[in-house]
Amino acid sequence: MTGPAENGGPAGGRVIAVVPVRGGANGKSRLAPDLGAEERERLVGVLARHVVTTLLAVVDRVVVVTADLSSTRRAVGADVRLDVIEQSREGLNGAVADGCDFAFSGRAARVAVMHADLPLLDPTDVLALVTAEAPVVLAPDHAREGTNAIALDRGLAAWRFRFGQGSFAEHAAEAERHGVAPFVLQRPGLGVDLDTPGDWEALPGDARDALRRLIRSG
Ligand SMILES: Nc1nc2c(ncn2[C@@H]2O[C@H](COP(=O)(O)OP(=O)(O)OP(=O)(O)O)[C@@H](O)[C@H]2O)c(=O)[nH]1
Numbered sequence: 001m002t003g004p005a006e007n008g009g010p011a012g013g014r015v016i017a018v019v020p021v022r023g024g025a026n027g028k029s030r031l032a033p034d035l036g037a038e039e040r041e042r043l044v045g046v047l048a049r050h051v052v053t054t055l056l057a058v059v060d061r062v063v064v065v066t067a068d069l070s071s072t073r074r075a076v077g078a079d080v081r082l083d084v085i086e087q088s089r090e091g092l093n094g095a096v097a098d099g100c101d102f103a104f105s106g107r108a109a110r111v112a113v114m115h116a117d118l119p120l121l122d123p124t125d126v127l128a129l130v131t132a133e134a135p136v137v138l139a140p141d142h143a144r145e146g147t148n149a150i151a152l153d154r155g156l157a158a159w160r161f162r163f164g165q166g167s168f169a170e171h172a173a174e175a176e177r178h179g180v181a182p183f184v185l186q187r188p189g190l191g192v193d194l195d196t197p198g199d200w201e202a203l204p205g206d207a208r209d210a211l212r213r214l215i216r217s218g
């Protein structure tokens with residue numbers, strides 16, 4: 001794997017990743033039937049660390065956006081090179097909008113927004129997202145209902161995020177409003193998120209066992 005400088009964006013510009021994290025006792029609430037509060041909190045940290053370190057193999061900089069700076073910093077790990085900023089707007093859409101404003105107010109040519117709960121993500125997925133030759137790249141979940149990642153070129157800084165139920169169709173419509181055809185990127189590493197007990201059961205056995213060990217050992 002080459003480093004960030006060699007990869008660049010489609011035009012060789014600087015790529016900044018934005019990762020929203022809802023940690024503490026509030027994250028991953030749909031897994032409450034199977035996991036206790038402490039295990040869910042550890043799971044948020046383990047997954048976020050995996051996503052952030054995978055991104056760092058490819059992009060120039062990673063910005064984590066959260067309502068809870070200190071617990072998120074701790075959960076991802078003090079050894080990981082990243083910026084953590086506090087969200088000023090509410091909810092997931094507010095957090096990613098804050099992160100993109102931060103990134104585009106710097107020198108980002110392309111921003112890659114990525115959810116922090118993608119257990120199968122690897123650097124080739126990130127590379128595909130940041131080098132796709134389109135101003136908007138949408139990576140839907142495996143059911144093509146939600147959106148797990150979006151790459152936006154600098155010209156799309158006025159983009160409005162529409163995460164929530166049915167967000168893939170909403171984001172495709174948002175691209176149309178901007179007069180651009182989105183590139184749709186479907187890969188297992190980008191499509192598999194971990195929201196429900198069913199998602200947990202559908203994971204490959206080795207990934208599920210590794211995650212289980214990590215969240216039990218603390
Ligand atoms: N900063 C921030 N991140 C959020 C917020 N809501 C969700 N996220 C993050 O957005 C990504 C997708 O989250 P979801 O799967 O919708 O929510 P979740 O909190 O992980 O799980 P549920 O409680 O089951 O909805 C994950 O990286 C979350 O940590 C929020 O209000 N603020």
Ligand SMILES: C=C(OP(=O)(O)O)C(=O)O
Pocket residue numbers: 092141145146147148162163164165166167168193195
């Ligand atoms: C909010 C979303 O994610 P999830 O389905 O993980 O809640 C989304 O994909 O828009």
